[in-house]
Amino acid sequence: MRTSPEAHWFKSSYSGGSGTECVECAHAHDDTLIRDSKQTEGPVLRVRDRTWQLFVRALARDGIS
Numbered sequence: 001m002r003t004s005p006e007a008h009w010f011k012s013s014y015s016g017g018s019g020t021e022c023v024e025c026a027h028a029h030d031d032t033l034i035r036d037s038k039q040t041e042g043p044v045l046r047v048r049d050r051t052w053q054l055f056v057r058a059l060a061r062d063g064i065s
Contacts, residue, residue, distance in 0.1 A: 011037060025052075 007026040022037040032052040034045040047055075 007033060009033075009035070009040075 007028060009024040009026045011022050011024050024035050024037045024040075026033040027049070028046075030049050031046050032049055034047070036042055
């Protein structure tokens with residue numbers, strides 16, 4: 001899936017900033033878009049906002065984030 005140019009991409013506040021590993025996210029309507037920050041023209045994963053919220057909460061609950 002290609003994204004529209006108006007998507008506002010952001011990196012996690014936990015990103016180390018070394019440029020070696022990071023994902024970027026953007027919000028689009030009721031979805032969250034996820035991509036590799038090193039391959040911005042590469043594939044994009046689209047998940048429903050509610051699914052993304054549950055995923056992030058599960059990570060925090062399990063001490064992973």
